Amino acid sequence: MSIAMTMRCLRVAAICAGSAVTIGACAHPPETPEARAEYDQANDPAEPTNRVIFRGNKFVDDNALQPVARAYQEHLPNRAQKTVHNFASNLDQPAVALNDVLQGNFGRSWNTIQRFVINTTAGGLGLFDVATDWDRPGHRADFGQTLGVWGVGPGPSVQLPLFGPSNVRDSIGTVVDLVGNPTNFIPGGVFVAVGVAAEAAGMVDGRARTLGVTDSLEKESLDYYAVMRSAAAQRREALVDEGKAAK
Template identity: 75%
Template sequence: MLISGSLRRLLSAAICAGSAFTFTACAHPPAGTEARAEYEQKNDPAEPTNRVIFQGNKYVDDNAIQPVARAYQEHMPSRVKKSVHNFTSNLGEPTVALNDVLQGNFSRSWNTIQRFVINTTVGGAGLFDVATDWDRPGHSADFGQTLGVWGIGPGPSVQLPLLGPSNVRDTVGKVVDIVANPVGLIPGGTIATVDTAAKAAGVVDGRARALRATDSLERDYLDYYAASRSAVAQRRAALVAEGKAGEVGRNKEAAQTAPVPVPAVD
């Protein structure tokens, strides 16, 4: 891609070192495809600690976030929910476009830039997804995915307070996405206020969209923690594979429905 082999090895070593500091070691995964996939889903050396954080996240979700999300899902008019989703997604498009470029997916980046311009103007500041109707479908991209496209493995599982299941690679990606968010670099208090409000609305919207998946996981599996860990690992692996393919036309709706107890804002 755009990254040299030496830089790729340096990034991989840095993440592995962080894993070792936090979790004791960075083990070598199995070579077989199926065995490697299973290993990455269960790579959880800090499981006792992660389970404690998971239970704390679940308590917050059950008593604060989920009731608001259910009320939003059940009582908010569908056209309003759609506009909220469109608006929050549109503010994330500059980050998607940036990661598309970092992945070497220039056609995807150009598609994303067009989406942002069309929906911000013709779509009424992003309230309406005109771009999809004009054959410019959306997709998700973040720096955790970008690291995966560069060949860096996910590393051990991590439970992030209030953000739910993740891994070392994607945790690094979240930090980079926050720091390098192009919208956040625009000067002015109004932009910052709008961005903060959009993130709050995005949490509610994202949680409402994940309700069916999380309800199913909690109802159908004896170990909700292991089930959610596995589901998120599979989703992230699929997202990395999608980034490597670099095709325009991925359905963003499917990518954003993440089965996690307390979803992060993409």
């Protein structure tokens, strides 16, 4: 089994484990009216379990991902950071185009395909975002959004090991995205190695881009877990609304 496939299998296993634990913990909602009202409002029936996973995720983030992301942000020139971001984003474009089609957003899919072709060729294998300069701006799309566009509700909150706050719908979507990404089916050891490197670079780049927000939220919030849960839910709701509006 290749390194890339092993990594994807581990990520899928983490998602499935987190979802299964959360769903299993949903069997015992609070009995008092006040606690039940709060429980229903947060849509987090497995909150005690989710908080445990959240603390584990935060430990990994504080001691592994954040130090790397801060070093990346502080020592790598902005132009180089932009190049890393462009390269990692370009490899996501086939999956974005596929989800655009599944959502019925064919115009967006065609735009995404053009972006991928332009940036892979004129943009030096995606190192430069030439397509945006040529009036073909990028956007995000994934299978969790696709399910939401077609009316699937988010379901209970889920705290995924290593992935952070999510919900049942988007957890399923993440598994489908990991397994069904069109780039997974391109043969060749060099491409696999590049894909693994791009995933790692994209993770570090993405974390570096959110450091300012998370630092502020952690410093100012009384309950960091609840704030992050709410922020993730709002972000995903906005993404689904965007997909619906584009139809």
